Amino acid sequence: MFERIALIGLGLIGSSLSHVMRRKGLARHIAGHAKTARTRDKAVELGLVDSIHATAAEAVAGADLVILCVPVGVNAAVAAEIGPHIAPGAIVTDVGSVKAAVIRDVAPHLAKGVHFVPGHPVAGTEHSGPESGFAELFENRWCILTPPAGTDPRAVARLTAFWEACGSHVEIMDAAHHDMVLAITSHIPHLIAYNIVATAEHLETVTQSEVIKFAAGGFRDFTRIAASDPVMWRDVFLNNKEAVLEMLARFTEDLTALQRAIRYGDDKALVDLFTRTREIRRGIIEAGQETPAPDFGRLGGKAPDGAEPL
Amino acid sequence: MFERIALIGLGLIGSSLSHVMRRKGLARHIAGHAKTARTRDKAVELGLVDSIHATAAEAVAGADLVILCVPVGVNAAVAAEIGPHIAPGAIVTDVGSVKAAVIRDVAPHLAKGVHFVPGHPVAGTEHSGPESGFAELFENRWCILTPPAGTDPRAVARLTAFWEACGSHVEIMDAAHHDMVLAITSHIPHLIAYNIVATAEHLETVTQSEVIKFAAGGFRDFTRIAASDPVMWRDVFLNNKEAVLEMLARFTEDLTALQRAIRYGDDKALVDLFTRTREIRRGIIEAGQETPAPDFGRLGGKAPDGAEPL
Numbered sequence: 353m354f355e356r357i358a359l360i361g362l363g364l365i366g367s368s369l370s371h372v373m374r375r376k377g378l379a380r381h382i383a384g385h386a387k388t389a390r391t392r393d394k395a396v397e398l399g400l401v402d403s404i405h406a407t408a409a410e411a412v413a414g415a416d417l418v419i420l421c422v423p424v425g426v427n428a429a430v431a432a433e434i435g436p437h438i439a440p441g442a443i444v445t446d447v448g449s450v451k452a453a454v455i456r457d458v459a460p461h462l463a464k465g466v467h468f469v470p471g472h473p474v475a476g477t478e479h480s481g482p483e484s485g486f487a488e489l490f491e492n493r494w495c496i497l498t499p500p501a502g503t504d505p506r507a508v509a510r511l512t513a514f515w516e517a518c519g520s521h522v523e524i525m526d527a528a529h530h531d532m533v534l535a536i537t538s539h540i541p542h543l544i545a546y547n548i549v550a551t552a553e554h555l556e557t558v559t560q561s562e563v564i565k566f567a568a569g570g571f572r573d574f575t576r577i578a579a580s581d582p583v584m585w586r587d588v589f590l591n592n593k594e595a596v597l598e599m600l601a602r603f604t605e606d607l608t609a610l611q612r613a614i615r616y617g618d619d620k621a622l623v624d625l626f627t628r629t630r631e632i633r634r635g636i637i638e639a640g641q642e643t644p645a646p647d648f649g650r651l652g653g654k655a656p657d658g659a660e661p662l
Numbered sequence: 663m664f665e666r667i668a669l670i671g672l673g674l675i676g677s678s679l680s681h682v683m684r685r686k687g688l689a690r691h692i693a694g695h696a697k698t699a700r701t702r703d704k705a706v707e708l709g710l711v712d713s714i715h716a717t718a719a720e721a722v723a724g725a726d727l728v729i730l731c732v733p734v735g736v737n738a739a740v741a742a743e744i745g746p747h748i749a750p751g752a753i754v755t756d757v758g759s760v761k762a763a764v765i766r767d768v769a770p771h772l773a774k775g776v777h778f779v780p781g782h783p784v785a786g787t788e789h790s791g792p793e794s795g796f797a798e799l800f801e802n803r804w805c806i807l808t809p810p811a812g813t814d815p816r817a818v819a820r821l822t823a824f825w826e827a828c829g830s831h832v833e834i835m836d837a838a839h840h841d842m843v844l845a846i847t848s849h850i851p852h853l854i855a856y857n858i859v860a861t862a863e864h865l866e867t868v869t870q871s872e873v874i875k876f877a878a879g880g881f882r883d884f885t886r887i888a889a890s891d892p893v894m895w896r897d898v899f900l901n902n903k904e905a906v907l908e909m910l911a912r913f914t915e916d917l918t919a920l921q922r923a924i925r926y927g928d929d930k931a932l933v934d935l936f937t938r939t940r941e942i943r944r945g946i947i948e949a950g951q952e953t954p955a956p957d958f959g960r961l962g963g964k965a966p967d968g969a970e971p972l
Contacts, residue, residue, distance in 0.1 A: 563846065610860075614907065642877065
């Protein structure tokens with residue numbers, strides 16, 4: 353599908369892309385770059401790349417597809433470095449969780465004949481690093497592309513075909529809308545997960561060992577996403593500030609209303625809300641974005657035989 | 663271990679108790695009661711009980727252990743009904759997620775020779791109903807007992823042995839402390855999970871279908887616990903009001919600080935927080951309360967071979 357694909361960054365997403373590209377034969381040659389020698393060595397050891405490069409500029413030379421798989425805060429510097437070395441006609445894309453900031457940071461560094469099609473595979477685990485990737489990560493997940501106005505539709509079509517070959521569904525949307533959708537479906541969930549772990553850490557009446565022991569009551573679920581990569585997430589929040597603050601204001605407003613319902617014992621409001629949320633869960637399961645198997649934190653989340661789904 | 667155990671309520675916890683009691687031979691006879699005929703029929707069909715009773719009063723007659731497995735808001739009425747029918751020397755316990763309110767509601771209805779030892783198995787799934795139970799639910803989970811001052815230590819020891827036979831570790835603590843610990847490890851996580859689902863529902867700029875499609879970005883994890891039983895959770899919040907409001911105030915305070923860090927671009931504060939939260943996750947995994955396998959919402963959360971743990 354492509355002659356030479358350059359992966360800039362070889363963490364969870366970069367390494368997973370390598371696995372699926374190998375399995376589906378999407379690149380004749382995979383050129384890789386990672387910032388640290390440790391990751392570069394590991395990538396070679398794991399067979400993730402056909403050639404490894406100490407600089408991003410070297411990695412992109414001659415590539416017909418360049419995929420930036422770095423924390424979004426690094427994009428500007430990487431784009432400045434690779435811009436002059438990208439072959440005319442090549443497609444440049446990324447996998448960042450914010451899109452308006454990526455366009456702002458990357459587009460100015462690319463030459464006229466280079467096609468920039470920003471992308472975001474909505475897939476991941478709480479793990480990071482070159483060892484954490486696997487070929488199935490993108491299967492049945494959505495990849496959002498946010499091509500700026502005037503992007504060559506053929507480049508968008510090629511990248512769409514690439515992600516579909518990786519097992520994903522592709523949706524095209526405006527970068528600003530993407531940032532709003534992801535603020536509520538991903539950024540705020542991570543933020544409040546990080547936050548409750550912090551709140552638990554500060555308590556003087558409840559010990560950390562008690563929090564850990566009794567985590568099965570619900571807290572556990574939050575620590576999973578609060579174990580995600582710290583630098584990646586710092587960059588997401590700082591680069592999607594407006595949408596995050598807007599969604600956070602709404603979240604806090606709703607939480608205040610809920611707090612008030614508890615304080616004044618408004619039982620009807622509570623049951624109504626708690627019943628409606630089940631519907632959305634069902635929608636997510638029906639859409640194939642979650643399994644209905646009960647998760648109780650053991651056996652990798654698999655329930656023993658006999659436990660029936662929702 | 664017991665001659666006759668009465669299960670009042672046959673939902674997730676009641677039915678799971680039946681399965682594990684059968685497997686481990688903990689009761690010669692299991693007497694069951696459920697409010698609805700549908701649940702009673704289902705319990706008989708599933709073999710959960712040796713005798714089924716249309717009233718709780720009938721179910722407890724002659725039992726040497728009575729376990730209340732109903733939403734905590736129902737305890738007062740149930741205790742008033744069964745109080746006069748409980749055999750002297752019997753142990754009465756419950757499985758509610760709040761403990762001070764349960765003591766307030768149940769203790770006054772019990773005769774002098776009856777031993778009341780409130781309990782809370784910190785275990786569950788997002789499912790409910792008599793079909794959702796399974797014998798392994800309590801395995802390697804903590805069960806907290808909160809005997810009021812003056813409780814016969816032999817009754818506490820017998821109930822401890824019972825829960826250990828079910829596979830649990832037992833911790834004894836004060837009811838007020840329990841309610842504080844669970845407010846942060848269970849009640850607030852559920853509350854904010856319910857809340858973010860509500861926030862997502864209200865948005866006019868992001869559609870419900872978009873929220874569902876892109877739930878894999880983190881939102882999905884919250885919908886799991888927000889799919890828990892609405893009536894059970896209403897009762898938890900209304901019966902642990904003070905601790906929940908106290909923890910919620912701290913959560914909101916921390917969230918405001920985090921919001922401020924984002925607004926003013928305090929990148930160091932963000933990375934520091936996001937790094938510390940990983941430690942607590944590791945503690946929970948080391949304590950056996952969670953699996954290290956990455957969860958990406960498929961295969962029942964099981965990662966394919968090759969994906970390495972954190």
